[in-house]
Amino acid sequence: MITLTELNAISKDKATPLKELTKAQIAELQAALLKLGYLTGSIDGFYGYNTCNAWAKFMDDADIDHEADSINTGSIGKLQQMLNDPIGARGYDFSTKTGTIEAIKCECICHGIGLKTQIAYVLATADHETNHTFKPVTEAYWLDDPDAYLKKHHADYYPYYGRGYVQLTWDYNYEKFGKLIHKDLLAYPALALEPEIALFVLVHGFKTGAFSGRKISDYINGQVTDFVKARYCINGQDKAHEIAELARHYLAAV
Incomplete structure (x- = not known):
């Protein structure tokens, strides 16, 4: 604190x-x-x-x-x-997909990401990045032993590989977010998989442009809604149209 x-x-x-x-x-x-x-x-x-x-x-x-x-x-x-309102103090329920979706909605509002279009896009991103589970995942989670694979094939950033509702990667990003939440993510990178921490990283990153230098408000604001270009906030245009379609789905339900 x-x-x-x-x-x-x-x-x-x-x-x-x-x-x-x-x-x-x-x-x-x-x-x-x-x-x-x-x-x-x-x-x-x-x-x-x-x-x-x-x-x-x-x-x-x-x-x-x-x-x-x-x-x-x-x-x-x-x-x-x-x-003084620490991570985890809001009492979010991460035990179900519905509870996690509600937690993301509330956290967005708390961080000033209040437009329904913005919340819909954050939800769509978490949906895509976690393979529709809304559970924090590791990079290459579909492999039997992702840690061993990443240690061998991505030694340049191991052990700071992607973790969370959106992939937090590289040591400097772990260090930066660790300082923000007063957790030693450099020493204990697996902490990024804790739902409360993963939620903060997801929403704070979208608000400030921490992932790519692009903020969600650059593409989704009171004047424009570009669900396709909003993917630049995370990862270029990879799966941009698929995530845009998910965002339109969530917008109808927000």
Whole structure:
């Protein structure tokens, strides 16, 4: 959990402009916004457009009414409240396919992926990537011993091969998500198969563009719905039309 020690040191008398925060305070704010899915990119401690825009989005979602480019004790308190909601605390039921589908819907909404078209596409992706089981899977799961196969044929990224509702791959991605959820995924990569963690990776990745640099909102938003190009968020155009058809199916049911 991220504890906002640096930000809690700001003046309690009035709102403080973000540009007046120290580098340490900006870095702490960036880490919090990254964890919640509002910020993309790196934590560098420098105030800029991305940080300001991410903070404005957070304030809008949290219904905070002071100036969008400033921060006060109320907005810090709301930020800490959201950070205190750890993975698994929402009590999702992953024991059935129906329960997992509902968990994905709720997690999407919690991360600001609220359009029915967006939720439908996330569901379609999880459906396809898990071979319609809605259970976290490993890469090459259809083999008798996928671990041995991947160790032999994909030594370049072994043991950080694909795991989850969508394939989390490569050591740097395991490290990045591990830092976000405060779990040592580098030391214990199999943790990525835990449903709560796999769910966070799936939804956070779609929101921030963590998988390919493309966010779901790039292709599905209030103005356009492109279920085919949305596949670029995950894996180029591999099976793009099949997943688009699944998304249309889920859209009718969302």
